[in-house]
Amino acid sequence: MDKEMMKGNIDLILLSLIAERDLYGYEMTKKLKRLSDEAYSMSEGTLYPALKRMERKGWVTSYWSAPEGERRKKYYTMTNEGETELERKQKDWASLHSLLHKARKSYDT
Amino acid sequence: MKRIVAQTDCKRSERDDLYEEMLTHVLMRRDEEMEAGKTEKEAEEEAMKMFGKEAHIGDGLQQAMFPYRRELLLLLALVSFLFTSGKYITVLVQEQTALWYLLVGMVVHSVVLFFALNRTFAVNRKLWIALGLVFNLIFLLTQGQFWTYYDFLGPVLPLMLLLNLYLLYRTVLTYERQKDHKMSRRMIHIVNITLSLVGGLAALNIHLMAMGFGAPATILLNVFIPMALWAVLYTVQIRLLSRFPKLVVGSLVLTVLILAYMFWPFIVPPVMGLFE
Numbered sequence: 001m002d003k004e005m006m007k008g009n010i011d012l013i014l015l016s017l018i019a020e021r022d023l024y025g026y027e028m029t030k031k032l033k034r035l036s037d038e039a040y041s042m043s044e045g046t047l048y049p050a051l052k053r054m055e056r057k058g059w060v061t062s063y064w065s066a067p068e069g070e071r072r073k074k075y076y077t078m079t080n081e082g083e084t085e086l087e088r089k090q091k092d093w094a095s096l097h098s099l100l101h102k103a104r105k106s107y108d109t
Numbered sequence: 110m111k112r113i114v115a116q117t118d119c120k121r122s123e124r125d126d127l128y129e130e131m132l133t134h135v136l137m138r139r140d141e142e143m144e145a146g147k148t149e150k151e152a153e154e155e156a157m158k159m160f161g162k163e164a165h166i167g168d169g170l171q172q173a174m175f176p177y178r179r180e181l182l183l184l185l186a187l188v189s190f191l192f193t194s195g196k197y198i199t200v201l202v203q204e205q206t207a208l209w210y211l212l213v214g215m216v217v218h219s220v221v222l223f224f225a226l227n228r229t230f231a232v233n234r235k236l237w238i239a240l241g242l243v244f245n246l247i248f249l250l251t252q253g254q255f256w257t258y259y260d261f262l263g264p265v266l267p268l269m270l271l272l273n274l275y276l277l278y279r280t281v282l283t284y285e286r287q288k289d290h291k292m293s294r295r296m297i298h299i300v301n302i303t304l305s306l307v308g309g310l311a312a313l314n315i316h317l318m319a320m321g322f323g324a325p326a327t328i329l330l331n332v333f334i335p336m337a338l339w340a341v342l343y344t345v346q347i348r349l350l351s352r353f354p355k356l357v358v359g360s361l362v363l364t365v366l367i368l369a370y371m372f373w374p375f376i377v378p379p380v381m382g383l384f385e
Binding site: 024025026043044045046048049050052053056071072073074 | 126127129130131133134136137138159160162165166169170172173174176
């Protein structure tokens with residue numbers, strides 16, 4: 001899978017994952033790997049800056065699974081702004097997909 | 110992992126959070142590798158290798174959390190370079206004099222530029238950027254006479270100083286989310302840093318000029334003693350702030366008086382003149 005293309009859509013991918021249920025970083029990388037049939041392995045250097053950026057923009061918030069002192073995970077959850085952003089990105093993606101489809105069809109005919 | 114979070118301008122609590130989050134990530138991956146049959150050492154190495162280069166991730170996190178910070182640092186470095194090289198060339202052409210001391214400026218601008226662009230070395234970014242900005246500010250403050258040579262660039266220097274100060278405060282003055290007396294703390298730092306930099310440099314400049322006119326070197330004690338007292342007071346203020354916030358903010362009057370003492374010879378005669 002083209003890494004650059006994945007990087008360009010990292011927010012859309014992560015928001016789609018978090019929309020399903022709250023997830024922690026490591027779980028996200030595992031889930032992505034499984035969903036892509038081991039074709040895409042997201043590096044932590046891409047994942048954490050993206051999560052921090054989305055948190056700063058208010059699309060996601062985070063919370064710890066346990067109090068301080070225990071081995072715990074940081075979960076990310078979607079906010080209302082995140083949902084709106086996900087819808088917008090999904091629409092953009094759908095229009096791009098439709099454009100590609102039309103462009104290919106124009107060559108076929 | 111600590112080196113990764115040291116690449117960011119975060120508050121200490123945010124750094125601790127980030128450290129714990131990423132450490133948990135690595136430990137989970139290590140455990141998985143061990144379950145797959147690797148030894149603990151091999152599993153740890155594999156987990157860290159997967160995580161990637163420290164400086165690169167740290168830089169990514171910094172950019173994600175503090176957008177435009179790098180651009181502003183680059184702008185400051187660029188304008189500082191133009192300013193210093195412009196001054197060097199102008200004086201060289203107009204007066205056929207090479208101002209070698211401007212090399213100091215080139216070095217401090219390079220420090221700011223280097224740490225703004227650094228994605229290779231995992232260092233304590235906040236500390237190095239702050240040091241670079243302090244020295245850059247000190248250098249720029251000593252360049253006030255520039256518009257003697259180049260009038261239209263006059264307003265550039267105050268703008269550069271403001272940008273430098275803004276970046277310095279934004280880099281250094283970050284506080285824990287729950288930290289008490291946030292406003293008082295900010296006020297103590299801003300008043301102390303600004304007054305000591307401006308006052309200290311101005312007083313040093315005046316006393317050095319006085320030495321040029323034949324005053325003994327001991328005259329410099331008029332600057333060094335108040336500056337030492339100021340440093341002690343500043344430390345005491347920070348240490349006592351959480352216990353006596355109002356008293357500490359009030360003690361800023363003492364800070365102003367100590368720093369004003371350096372200008373005593375210039376303040377007393379005009380004041381005495383008022384009563385004559």
